[in-house]
Amino acid sequence: MSLDDNVKRSADAGVAGGHHGDVMALPEIESFRDPETKAAKAHYDDADIYRDEKGFNEHTLRPMFFTTKSYFIFTLALGLVMAQGLGFFVYQTFVGLGMAGIHEPVYWGAYIATFVFWVGMSHSGTIVSSILRLTQANWRRPILRAAEAMTAFSLMVAGLFPLIHVGRLWRAYYMVPLPSQRMLWPNFKSPLMWDFCAINIYLTGSMTFLYIGLLPDLAVARDKAIAMGNWRRHYLKVLALGWRGSHREWSVYNKCSLFLAVIILLIAPSVHTIVSWDFAMTMTPGWHTTIFGPYFVVGAIYSGIAAVITLMITLRILFNLDDVIRKFHIDALGKLLLVIAIIWTYFYFCEFITNWYSHKPEEWEVMAWQGHRFPYHLMVMLGGSCLTIFCLSWRRFRSCMPCMFALTLLVNCGMYIERYLIVVPILSRRDNPFMWTDYTPTITEVGIIVASFAYFIFLYAIFIKLFPIVTMADVKEGVIVSGDVRLGRHAVRVQVKE
C-alpha cells in the first residue's frame, strides 16, 4: 500500500492515526460525548472545541488553510519595513560601519543591545515549554507550539546582529572552525567564539525540539491538505515523515520529546550565560561582575515569557482561538511572569546596591553616569519590576486581556532599555577618563533594528500559514488523560495520569 493511499484513508478517518492491524487510531474521546460530564465541562469557559475531534482539527487548522486579504496587506507592510532595513544594511556594508553611531570607546552600541534582547526573547519558548513539559503542567498544552516557534525565530533574528555589527562581513566566515587552506583556527579562548558555538547549538536544538513536537500535527495537517488538494500537501508529505500514529511511533515520540526537553533545559541557561560572558569576561568596570550570568538568564526568561503572553493574546484575537487559548492560560502565564519579575527585581537591586556600597571609583562612575539617564531607569523600574509586580498580583488584572497585552509590551520595552543600559553607558565611561564620550544611535541603526522586529513578525506570520500553530496532539492528550472524579454529587475534572 503506498504512502499516499494510507494517508488518504487516515484523512478520511479525520485523525492522524492509521487503521489496520497493529496500527491504532487515537482512542475515541468518550468523555466529551458523555452527557454525564457536563458538570465537568462547565469548569472550562466553553468546551465547544471538545465536541468532536474532527471539529477540533478543523478549527485549529483554520488559520493555516484560510487566509484573509488583510493578512497579505499586513505581510506586505512588514516586507516594506524589512526592505528599508535591508537598504540601510547594504549601504552600511558598502560604505562602512561609520554609518552607525558607534565611535571610539563605545565600540558596541544598539546592535549588540538588540542582539542580547533577541537572544533573551528566544529563551522564553523552548525553556518555558520544556519546564512545563517536565513539570507536567497541564495548562501548557495549547501554548507550546507558539512559544517554541518564537524561540526559533527570535534566534534567527538574533543571529543576524553579529553579522550586521562586524566590520568585515565578507570575512565573517573566519569565525567558523573549518580546517582549510587558510591554516587558521579560531581562538577558542574568546567569549565571542563560545557565543558563536552556543547560539548555533541552541538554534539547532530548538529547531529540532520544534520539529519533533510538530510531527503528529504535521500528519493531521497533511491529511487535511491531501483531502483538500491544497498545495501545502507537497511539503507536508515530506515533513510529516509518514507519521501514522501507531503505538510505537507515539512511544518513541514521547521518549524523544522528554529527552529533548531535558537537553534543551540544560542548553538554554548556558546560552544566555555565555552571552552575558561576552560582557562579564572583560575587564571593563561595570561589565566585569559575577552576577551577570544568572542576571541575564533571568532577564531573558522574563522578557521571553512576557513576549509569549503578548503573542498568545495576539493569536487569540487574530485567529479567533479564544476557546483554545483561554483566559485561564493567560492567568497561569501571568503567575509565572510574576515569579520571574520578582526574581529579576532582586537581581536588579543586587547589582545596584553592591556597586553603591563599595563605591569603587571606576564602577561608581558608571553607575553615576547611568544616573544621568534617569528616565530610562524609571522605564526599566516601572516596566521591569514595580508596576509589573503590582499589577500581576491581581487575578482580575491577569485575566484581563487588553491589560495583559499592554503590560507585557511595557515589560519588553523595559527589558530592551535595560539591555541598552548594560551595553552603552558602561562603554562611555571606561577606565580612561580622557576618552569619555556619549553615544546616540543613528538613523541607520534605528532602521535596521526596526526592520529586525518586522522580520520576526514576518517569520511568525509565514509560519502560521505553513504549519499548525496550536499543539493539537498535546491538547488532545490532555483531554484523554484527564477524567472525572465523583465526590458525592459533584463531578470534578482532574488529571488522571500523564
Place this chain on the structure above:
Amino acid sequence: MRTLKESIKVKSFNYKKHNDYSWSMIIDLDRCNGCGACVIGCQAENNVATVGEEEVGKKRNMHWLRIERYIEGEYPHVKVRFLPMMCQHCAQAPCESVCPVYATYHNPEGLNVQVYNRCIGTRFCGNNCPYSVRYFNWFDSSFPEPVNNQLNPDVSVRERGVMEKCSLCMQRIRRGKDTAKDEGREVQDGDIQPACAQTCPTGAITFGNINDHESKVYKMAHSGRAISLFEEKGTHPAVKYLKGGTNDVIG
C-alpha cells in the same frame, strides 16, 4: 656539509637568539611639553588615515599615538600635564584573549601584534582595552592626489572594518634587526628608533631592548621613577612612563 639535524639546530639557535629581544618604550612625562610632533610623526610613518573634521568631532580619529591633556589644580594655580598614550603592548594583554579569530596576538619579542588580514572587526578587543588605544576603520581611508606620494611603502594601508593600533613601528624594528644581523651583531641602542621617538624635540621617548641590561631603557625602567599605567589592572605593559620631577615651566 651540514647534516639536517645540525642545520635545524643552527636555525633554532638563531631563532632563540632573536627572541632575546624584548622591546620596550620609556616616555619621560617630565620632558613632554605636549607639542604633538610625535602624533604627526606617527601618522606620517604608519599611513594613518586622516578622517576629517567632522569624524574627529565624533571621536573617530585614528591617531595611534595621542596626547592626553590633564589639568591639575584650581584656577589660578593650574598645571597642565601631558600624557602621550599609545598601545601599551601589555604582556598580559586583555585584547588578545578576546579576539575570536586570532587577529591580535603576542609575538615572541614582547610586542602585541595586529594582523589586519585576519581581523573581521568584532571590536571586542577595543572594548576590553583599558587604555582605549585601539582604533577602528569606520570608512575606507582616502589619500587624495598629493598625499598618496608620501605613503610609506613599508606599511600596509588598512581596509575599512579592521582594527589597528600602534605597532611600535614594526617595520623599523625589522629593518634594524636585519641590519644588525648583516653586520653579525645584536641590535644596540640607537639602531632602532620609532617615528615618535625620532620626532620628539625634547627627547622624551626612548626605545630599546629591555633584555639588554646595558641599554638605556633598562636603566630608565629601573631608575625608580618608572610607572606603568593602570598598574592595578595587571596588564604588565611594555611601555613605561617616568614621572616624579616637575614641569613647572608649563604652568
